[in-house]
Amino acid sequence: MVGFHAVLTANKRLDLKRALSAMGTATPQLKVHIVAGLNVGLTRDEIIEILIQMAIYAGFPAALNGLFTAKDVFADHDMTARKENF
Template sequence: MADAHTFSDRYRQGMVTRRAVLGDSHVDRASSAATDFDQPFQELITEGAWGTVWSRPGWTKRERSMVTIALLAALGHDEEVAMHVRATVNTGASRDDIAEALLHVAIYAGVPAANRAIKIAKHVFDELDAEKAA
């Protein structure tokens, strides 16, 4: 694993953005679970996805969140859908925003993809509500 001082500026920005969106506990778990095998992947997504795409000006984190959820739902990436629905607590995308995004998924990517993502979102919402109540 590379030392922190060897990371690029884009990586460092990516880590700030990744933490802002996914939360420190999620990023800390992913970082501590990294091995020599997947550390290059962790660095790639931190620099590429979070440091390049998610850190660009022009769209808010809320807008990026809605688009990301729709794309992940359309592609059937269930675990990632759940992770990004949970992240809306940090991005400002509302439950209504997610519902609208998933309506688009139903029309443009298919009802089964949207149906599956809606079930996932409802499950995440139930977990979030339970956490809030506790």
């Protein structure tokens, strides 16, 4: 069961990801918030969906930058998980 605080935090993270991807120039900050979103229970599909939806509001180039950033974060996240399993 997910606690109220985790749900509230996840919702705030969704808003931050939208805003940061819309800016298009906040890649380091977007990485931090994608990792935090994963840590509070957002799925990769949810994060990708958010970034795709931003194409409507921020333009396709900004959405693509966000997706490339997410791809990097997911790869780092997988590598960290593998190291922890050894």
